[in-house]
Amino acid sequence: MDSLIDQSGRREKLNLNWEDAFRLYEHSIACENEVLRVQATIKLARMSKHAPETILERSVPILVQLLTSPISDLNPSIHEASAYCLKCIACEYQGRLALLIGESGAVPSILRLLLHSEGSLQRTLLKCLRNLVTFAERNRIIVFRSGGLEIVVSMLNACPDGLESYLLEILSALALSREVRRRAIFTSGGVRFLIESARRGRMLSRRRAAQAIGLLGLVKSARPTLVASGAIQALLELLQVGDASTKLVAGNALGVISSHVDYIRPVAQAGAIPLYVELLQGPEPMGKEIAEDVFCILAIVEENAVIIAEHLVRILQGDNAGAKAAAADVLWDLSGYKHLQHILRNSNAIPILVELLQDQNVNVREKVSGAIAQLSYNEADRVALADSGAIPVLINMLQDELEDLRDNAAETLVNFSEDPLLRDRISSVVDSPAFHSMQIRLMQIRASDVHVASSLRNISIEHLTGDPSLN
Structure with missing residues (x-):
């Protein structure tokens, strides 16, 4: 094996005969010389990044066999060399070899050795296990069903050095496995350590932890445990210091937690709103969607809505077209909240929205016109819109080449036509095809809504409780 690799582990020539090399490794393992077996296995580990996949596949059963041998029969150094080699191989070929190692029976042996090891052997076993669960999802289930979760949590409780x-x-x-998340709630310290894993270590691992927290937060009964264990603070920290992907995951996870009425205030009070503003202004479309959804949740509380509205108005006055469209989209949603209508009027949002109806960016105009259409259902907002000069701009938009813009403008003008104070100001367009078509459409929608509401009123309590499946 000395001819295959030098002491520094540099890449060998491409004309290396890997079949001869593998036969030499098999011969080294079969001999009685334990030192030679250890040396050959370590050299195989160093060469793993250059070896063909088929050679590594054939090596896995040999390494797993060495790992599964009783401790009393072999010096622990061969276990460490085998675990080290499997750790290196697991990183290669997009996780296919990691899965092969897991399915070859290595996991139970690694867990068994962990319970009776210390020092460098224990560290190497953990690194090997880490790579197995990182590069192959199926291995997570194998580890869990082999009792690995309990072993990991037990070792964390013991606070092993380093x-x-x-x-x-x-x-x-x-924790990305559903089975593990279910069990983590009932495992002593499981959730606490999951939160800790979101706060420490490599960013990839912290991102996985944040994702697992979000998935666990979908279970309503798990949210109190998550919050009590510090999930809000951990996710907020990732929103501050994480890379772009991590911020998306953390923002989504925190949004899941905030969807519980008990945590809307704590999330906002912890400083979440400015961080979601950053997501809204960022380049990631997914970040904008996440921020929009979370703002719609947080704004249920009036004091949050005031702060959110201030940020949205500031964004609308800026130069970031994507952020302006996203901010208008949030206002579109919030304008449907009756308890927020006075907040939006007081925020100076309406005259800014009217001004943006003529923005150069089509997406901004579309979102703004949608928000204005929603605002026009409220009498006080209609007056504010008219006073801000919206009517002539909306009348011109009835001729726009984009259907969505024409529809939003027509919807707003139909609502104006039903207001005795404003009806005369839009009389010039009541006969236009766009206006007339929207008027008919809204009449049909309202008639349908009335029918549904009437049907719901006719359903008695007995109808609901009489079905055993609803009890």
Whole structure:
């Protein structure tokens, strides 16, 4: 094996005969010389990044066999060399070899050795386990069903020196499995350590932990445990210091937690709103969607809505077209909240929206016109819109080449036509095809809504409670 690699592990020539190399490795393992077996296995690990996939596939059963041998039969150094080699191989070929290692029976042996090891062997075993669960999803289930979650949490509770980061990385990967998340709630310290894994270690691992927290937060009964364990603070920290992908995951996870009425105020009071403003202004479309959804949740509380409206108005006055469209989209949603209508009027949003009806960006005009259409259902907002000069702009928009803009303008003008104070000001367009078509459409929608409401009123309590499946 000495001819295959030098002491520094540099890449060998491409004309290396890998079949001869593998036969030499098999011969080394079969001999009685334990030192030679250890050396050959370490050299195989160093060469793994250059070896063909088929060679590594054939090596896995040999390495797993070495790993599964009783400790009393072999010096622990061969276990460490085998775990080290499997750790290196698991990183290669897009996780296919990691899955092969997991399905070859390595996991139970690694967990068994963990319980009776210490020092460098224990560290190497944890690194190997980390790579197995990182590069192959199926291995997470294998580890969990082999009792790995309990072992990892137990070791974390014991606070092993210098090993906590590996254990937290393993836990964050395991927690992406639904089975593990269900069990984590009932495992002593499981949720607490999941939160800790979102706060420490490599960003990839922290992102996985944040994703797992969000998935666990979908279970309503799990949210109190998450919040009590510090999930809000951990996710907010990731929103501040994470890379672009991590911020998206953390923002989404925190949004899941904030959807519970008990946590709307704590999330906002912890400083979430400015961080979601950054997402709204960022380049990621998904970030804008997440921020919009969370703002619609947080704005249920009036004091939050005031702060959110101030930020949205500031964005609308800026130069970022994408952010302006997103801010108008949020206002579109919030304008449907009856308890916020006075807040939006007081925020100076309406004259700014009217001005943006003539913005050069089509997406901005579309979102703004939609928000204005929604605002026009309220009498006080209609007056504010008219006073801000919206009517002539909306009349001109009836001729716009974009259907959505024409529809939004027509919807607003139909609502104006039903207001005795404003009806005369839009008399010039009541006979236009766009106006007339929208008027008929709205009449049909309202008639349908009345019918549905009437049907619901006729459903008695007995109808609902008489079905055993609803009890």
